[in-house]
Amino acid sequence: MTERRPPSPRLLSRRSWPEARFLADVLRTETVGGGLLLLGALVALVWANSPWRAAYAGLGEWVPWPDGAGLHLDLSLAAWAADGLLAIFFFVAGLELKREFVAGDLRDPRRAALPVVAALGGMVVPALVYLTVTLAAGGEGLRGWAIPTATDIAFALAVLAVVSSHLPQGLRAFLLTLAVVDDLFAIVIIAVFYTADFHPLPLLGAVLPVAAFALLVRRRHTWWWALLPLAVTAWALVHASGVHATVAGVLLGFTVPVGPGAGGGPGLAERLEHRWRPVSAGLAVPVFAFFAAGVSLVDVDLSAVLADPVVLGVAAGLVLGKAVGVFGSTFLLARFTRAELDEEITWADLAGLALLAGIGFTVSLLIGELAFGPGSPEDERVKAAVLLGSLVSAGLASAVLIRRNRVYRRISERESRDSDGDGIPDVYQERPA
Template sequence: MPHPQPHEHHHIPTSHPRRRLAVRLQDERFSGLLLLAGAVAALVWANSPWRETYHALAGTVLGPAVLDLDLTISAWAADGLLAIFFFVVGLELKTEFVTGSLRKLDEALLPMAAAVLGMVGPAVIYTLVQLGTASGAGEGWAVPTATDIAFALALLGIFGRGLPPALRVFLMTLAVVDDLLAITVIAVFYTEEIHLLPLLGALAAVAAFALLVQRRLGRWWLLIPLALVAWGLMHASGVHATVAGVLMGLSVPARVRHGEREAMTHRFAERIQPWSAGLVLPVFAFFAAGVTVVDSGLGDVLADPIAIGVVAGLVLGKPLGIWGGVAILVKTTRLRLGNGVDLADLLGVTMLAGIGFTVSLLIAELSFGATPAGDAAKLAVILGSVISAVLGGVTLRVRAKVRVRGRAAHPAAGVPGRGSRARPIAPRSRQR
């Protein structure tokens, strides 16, 4: 799990196949395609004449029963492998809070507020749909609230050329807070029963992990066993095991000390992120997205109030919550977008925020399990994410063309921030 010592890393030539693959997997567009490929493969197999073999594979039980770890393969993907992804999320959160776009509250306040409103909007729309249809499926309110930053940033990079670079920073900052809120939702609302002793043991293991990394003891043979113990005890406590990954990621130092070439968070992320993007997320998507609709009919599944609520939450709730909230805040408070960004630029970004996918699929599983309701929620997550991606991409391209024509007609107007006293957004990048 941890990164090797700096001198070991820098001896790997950039032309080395392993190094080239790692760099490739850090590209958001490529990793997003891998994630999509896993989901498409699952959907095709789960609706083929051999669909029973897919469900048999996903339902195969592995692990020692004596440790209460006799889980299905799909559960290992969601609870086990996904903890690695959330460890990387924890590293990113720590970096942004210490040295990144969240280190100055006044600069981060607007995208932070947008992230909160971007979760409230979908939750309200989903709840209204369930109340209006009397479905009784209110427990799925959190399914459409998450944003998949890998897909969102990839599409912004493709379709947002010609738009202010600060839009990317806004989306990344929003995504950091969105991640933190999603983790909180999972920990608080999807924990049915807490077993105190395993929880205390898990926290003790996380504390030991934190002590080692704070002392810069980054040897894999020390940290990986501790991480496994923390994960296992967190799982036994009843709290979703991925929370252990986040806590350990947050404990890693994000500042460079004397004699270090780079921060430990960066070293760890550089080593682990390719595994997360190239293995963890595609495998999770493969086992989470395998919804069989040929038996009941696609129309029947999508007519389910749960599916309607999820699609409406992602496609309508996200833009209404984020764009509408930001529009109100910039007109009624001293908060400003700044750095050449205006509300028209932000519209396409808010649509991209409706790409839920990874975390939304996880919450759908936690909300409904392997039931017809869960299948409807998962299929709706995929459909809503695709619609949001198409609408966001088209909106960004239209806005970019308007921007380009405007700069051609008025060159001075294309300089970001000229003539504006708005507070700038911190120009810092973030990768998943």
């Protein structure tokens, strides 16, 4: 008798029905948030290049609390958007990371391998591309090596919703999980490589409000009048330590317990994520984009800008590095593990998704400010490069995914069939042998 070979492992396979419902809710919120992000960036670009551009610059530089210097809180509006509002974004990222590691795909090493490897490839290759370009030009701007390593999930999903609303669920889940892991690596990079003037005592002091926050949420006490002051105190102490204040949001998100709530309903982490994600996607990120994306091109030599090594490095890292990193690492993982893509997905689909991962916006702009200083000439070039690279990546991804949209539509119609009328699509139910 011939020995039967075990079936090949499947990459990007379908998630469970509860996980699929949660994913659909997240994708809807992030897609709307992506639209608002694009709107905020567009308004900023138009205003920054209008006759009233001085008012735009003045608004971002206005310091609402000049007497806060003693607490390191004499920040401009643009700095409050980057350091304050983005802490909400990273709090949601912390909640999502913990949920993925405890109850999501990342708890299973076999399922976690793909997004982790793809995220690593999608960060290492863009950094190498950036370093190669800048070193070839004399080494100017090496501090910005991490700028093209981030993927903006809201921006990417907004593009995806426009060009291909019927993408198979496995790919959508992969894009979301890839972005979650990408956020984790970005947080580590910001904390380790972009911390200046480190002061350990405020950071040690932040342990107390974080611990008190953790104690309350673990006992399921969700009193806003207690949790919000603790969160603000932790944020202020982390900010005073020199570590970027958004790290406080991640730490607070990690303290929230993951698991079912009373009677098997949504747990605390899921409820807090459901409550704060709209604030993050609908307010924090669009406002940050409004203040960060306003690059003025008035009286600017565009040929000189496009020839700048920082601009070339960031744009090439996003467009070329991300696509090669995400697609190449996934292909190598499949080759070495002898895994196959899910039957509904092709390598052309994954190529489009890899190009889509080159849309770097929120975290890329943030790292650009940390690397070169907000308002510096280098930071202005970074803004132009991030916008250019993101738009090129979006255009190339759209060209690939639009051609696949008819296939996605047929898949979506098949998945949505519910022959027994129980509210659960047939593809999520086991059929008797």
